[in-house]
Amino acid sequence: MNLAFAKIEFDNVDRSHERQAGLSVQSDSNSADRLDNPPEFRPGEFVVYPAHGVGHILAIEVQTVAGASLEFFAIYFAKSKMRLHVPTRKAPSVGMRKLSSSATINQARLTLSEAPRRMRANWSRLINEYESKIKSGNIIALAEATRDLYRPANSEQSYSERQLYTAALHRLAEEVGMVEGITEENAVSELEGVLLGRLSRTQ
Structure with missing residues (x-):
């Protein structure tokens, strides 16, 4: 995705799509609120x-919650046309992160090129594992889910499998496209080429 175009698109905010995040996040200790070296956003x-997935920080806003003034990141997600408020002190503990480096993107591609892991478990358990990876925020876990759910075009695949694969692929492609300055559609084609190339080598 071209960054200049992306920023213009993100600036056209639909103010009716707003959500609050992070206030109910629980942690094992209070140390999550006082990270020594939290990422700078x-x-x-x-x-x-x-x-x-990928969002754009529009601003840092101050709101009064239960009588206390709190800072929030106002984040806009163009794909879902949704705006989210994340407490600045909670951002690291809820898994918000910077875009992956080029080296990490290449590691994700390498993961796609590896043999899929065939898990022997019932489908409901597999669905939970795949969904967890897709929503983990970890790009390598996301690549693993994409790899393991991939099936050739002429193979049988259930509707739920296909839906999970599409969600994983597009979530991965969204970040790859942003990092590499290409459209999400081009990133999808390139990543599926990696998956298809792996399949060709194993036949």
């Missing part, structure tokens, strides 16, 4: 939020 920056 700034307005104008593109980030990855685990449940929603």
